Amino acid sequence: MIREGAGFRELPPAAIVPEPGTSLKNKTGSWRIFRPVVDREKCSKCRICWLLCPEGCKIELEDCFETDLDYCKGCGICAQECPYKAIEMVLEEGSSIA
Ligand code: SF4
Ligand code: SF4
Secondary structure (H helix, E strand, O other): OOOOOOOOOHHHOOOOOOOOOOHHHHHHHHOEEEEEEEEOOOOOOOOHHHHOOOOOOEEEEEOEEEOOOOOOOOOOHHHOOOOOEEEEEEEEOOOOOO
């Protein structure tokens, strides 16, 4: 805890993570321009998307893998790597690419 009004000499020497799990509060899904949409008929639950998603935001459901859109940044790796072409990247409503 940093004292209010603390001078620079009292600050920690570098950026620190003060407690575990703080990234959960940072909902990075708002950064997204494209959203992955899963075709549940095509998904074989091979887990490739789950393995490769850099955000760890693939969620296993009973019949397929879905995406936690609170954290998905829309990088498109899952759609690119899905061997069954079960994921399509769709432009988010209100987004545009010039
Ligand atoms: S990579 Fe494709 S087929 Fe495999 S679990 Fe993910 S969505 Fe389903
Ligand atoms: S688009 Fe990127 S961040 Fe979003 S689920 Fe796919 S791999 Fe993960």
